[in-house]
Amino acid sequence: MPVNQKNDLVKKALALGVSSYQSANFPQAKSLFQKVLQLDDNNFYALHFLGIILLQEHNYKIAHLLLVKAQSLKPKDAEVAHHLGLAFKGLGDANKASYCFAKAVKLQPSLAVAHLGYADVVSSMGRYEEAIKAYLAALKHDSTLIKAHNNLGTVYRKKADLASAIAFYKSALVLDPSRLDIHSNLLMCMASSDGVSPSEYLKEALCYGTQAQKTADSYTDWPLLDKSSGKTLNVGFVSGDLRNHPVAAFIESFIGCFDDGKISLTAFSTTSQVDKVSERLKGYFKDWHCIEALTDKDAATLIYQSKVDILIDLSGHTAGNRLSLFAWKPAPIQVSWIGYFASTGVSEIDYILTSNALSPPEYESHYIEQQWHIDSAGCLKVPSVDVVVESLPALKNGYVTFGSFHSLAKLSDAVIETWCEILHRVPNSKLFFKCKELVDSAFRERLIAKCEGFGIDGNRLLLEEASPLPEYFEAYNSIDIGLDPFPYNSGTVSYHSLWMGVPYIALKGDRILSRIGFANLSQVGLGALVANDREGYVERAVQFASNIEELASIRAGLREKAVRSGLFDGLKIAKELEHVFRDMWQCHLQKDNK
Structure with a gap:
């Protein structure tokens, strides 16, 4: 050319x-x-x-x-x-x-x-x-x-x-x-x-x-559904966390315990990411759909045509959520649960599942959704690791070790200052931090500098990055007393702590996320470790650290007490949910007949 x-x-x-x-x-x-x-x-x-x-x-x-x-x-x-x-x-x-x-x-x-x-x-x-x-x-x-x-x-x-x-x-x-x-x-x-x-x-x-409503064309009738009161209910879960994630650990504790004649499960995953946990979870669901690539309209159509009676959002406003999908109202009953800790703001979601301890009746004004109370709003799968609860470390160390395995994002200056005050009040005590952020030296230096700014020498701090589960659980055997962050209390970590025999100090606030510690400690008879203000939080930590015999006694029986409570009893929560879902369905039928 x-x-x-x-x-x-x-x-x-x-x-x-x-x-x-x-x-x-x-x-x-x-x-x-x-x-x-x-x-x-x-x-x-x-x-x-x-x-x-x-x-x-x-x-x-x-x-x-x-x-x-x-x-x-x-x-x-x-x-x-x-x-x-x-x-x-x-x-x-x-x-x-x-x-x-x-x-x-x-x-x-x-x-x-x-x-x-x-x-x-x-x-x-x-x-x-x-x-x-x-x-x-x-x-x-x-x-x-x-x-x-x-x-x-x-x-x-x-x-x-x-x-x-x-x-x-x-x-x-x-x-x-x-x-x-x-x-x-x-x-x-x-x-x-x-x-x-x-x-x-x-x-x-x-x-x-x-x-969200601006782009939604909400369903107002669901003629495809069988409206008989005693039928098997099709319950759909919408989540981006049906994988190696705390939400999956919560639902796996109970989804295998449902009576198949009463409850049938359908999954709507908002992500195409799958792992071993996803593959395991699939066995509990009648159908599994990935809606990541679907528009809200197409996803709503899929849910509608799947004849879902009760649709549950497990994400709230966390990453990967599809809350806007719920504005389409593809199911007659829609519920917010587990993955979030406040109102979604979506009026098409009918209920928020919670407990009296997390959200008492007087908190009704906090939500656009109606509160539906259950005995235990969260149940975790018992960890599948072979790690025993060892004796209280203070007995051999000669000093008390406090611990926080929480994300640094939850640790505000007010939290760090409060914890440093506890260290000032408990001579020779140490504070053990363990989380994924501490793999980075900049995070370590920043955390040490912050504690030193509150008068605590860096030698009293133990810093460790995240580790595989067996090592993670083993690390609890180095802690005498856990410290719960506030106002954003720990979720999964609080369950793990109790399972490993480590009680923790918590501060009760005025919303769900700041009452998780109170709710969980109450279930294992440790409500006395819950404070109503920062001063009380410090006093409880100091008082508790001074009674090594009581600490050792609590540690010895805490795992058994936790496993027998609603915190880990999947069968109990499954049976309660069967009744809850049936009652929700009956309420819908009554409204539909008016």
């Missing part, structure tokens, strides 16, 4: 490819850029644009190859460096990604998305202070970057600075009020903050519900 003719074809295909790309006709653009590269494999623009399209398709490996070649042609192009950073990020190479983003920023300091990319990567590496600076730099050059506002909120939430997190989530929503995922992030923070009252939280949650 003559050179002139070839050049003309390249120019025409390239121009049409750019035009198609700008019109968001990416399949056509992709084809045209590929044609250009067949004619000229060193065409910078085709390499760059095709690389961008492949990034959008998550084909990071080929995108990386194209962008490396493009960079070799124009090594000082900031946009190429930025996109190459995205490719490395997609490939899971954080170090190379951060290098590329930093290079892009150096080449073009005003390139906001390069600052954003750098911030995302260093944030994933736990370098939060660095991430905050980079996010703020991104916003300096482009204040409309919703992702920067949202991700700043997430970084501050991980740092337990909920006030700052709330502020940035709100600024992100101002830019796009329709972003329900960001709205969920905001509500998670508000529900976890003692600076937000239940009424303030509910007001914001109702705004979420109103927004």
Whole structure:
């Protein structure tokens, strides 16, 4: 082919490819850029644009190859460096990604998305202070970057600075009020903050519900359902956590205990991620559907056609939720349970399953849903590890070891200050921290510095990263007394602690998430370890630490007491739920007949 003719074809295909790309006709653009590269494999623009399209398709490996070649042609192009950073990020190479983003920023300091990319990567590496600076730099050059506002909120939430997190989530929503995922992030923070009252939280949650209704066309009749009162009820679970996750550990404790003649289960997983736990759980469900790729409309149609009588949300406003789906009302009875600890704000959800200890009747004003009380609102599967409860460590150590195996995101300055006061009051005592964040030296240094700021020498702190389950449970044998965070009490950790014979001090608050400690300790007869304020929390810890004989006695019998309680009795909660679901169904039939 003559050179002139070839050049003309390249120019025409390239121009049409750019035009198609700008019109968001990416399949056509992709084809045209590929044609250009067949004619000229060193065409910078085709390499760059095709690389961008492949990034959008998550084909990071080929995108990386194209962008490396493009960079070799124009090594000082900031946009190429930025996109190459995205490719490395997609490939899971954080170090190379951060290098590329930093290079892009150096080449073009005003390139906001390069600052954003750098911030995302260093944030994933736990370098939060660095991430905050980079996010703020991104916003300096482009204040409309919703992702920067949202991700700043997430970084501050991980740092337990909920006030700052709330502020940035709100600024992100101002830019796009329709972003329900960001709205969920905001509500998670508000529900976890003692600076937000239940009424303030509910007001914001109702705004979420109103927004969800804007795109929903709710079902009002369910003619496909058999309306007989004694039929087998089809109960559907919607969750992104039907895998190795605490929610799965809770439901697995009881879903195998239902009478098949009374309850049939259908799963609607919001994620395509599956693991060994998912495969095990599938055996308990009559049907299992993945709705990750479905729109809310299509997912609602699937649930409606699956003839679900009672649909249960197990996520609330946590990650991967599909709460907006519930605004379509695909089942006549809809329930919120386990995965969340406050109102969803979605008026189409009829009930929130809870207990009197977690949410007494006078808390009715906290919810758009109606409270339905059960004896034990949470039951965990007994851990399948062979770890014995050893004798009280204080007996051999000669000092008391307090412990926290909670995420650092739950440990606000007020929590750390309170725990340090306990250490001041209990001579020679130590505090054992164990969590996944402590794999990073920056987290360790920050935690030590914070405790030293409250007058506690770093030598009194024991820091350990997360470990496999047998080692994790074995670590409880190094703790005498657990310390529960507040206002966001521990969930799974509190069950594990009691199963390992470790009692803990808790502070009771004015909402579900700050009453979990009270509810769980009450079930094993340790309500005396629950305080109503920080001063009482400290006093109980000090008093308890002074009575080693009582501590040893409690430890010796606590696992047996916990296993016999509603905290681990899956059969008991299954039978209670059979009655609850039947009563809900009867209520629906009565309303339907009016």
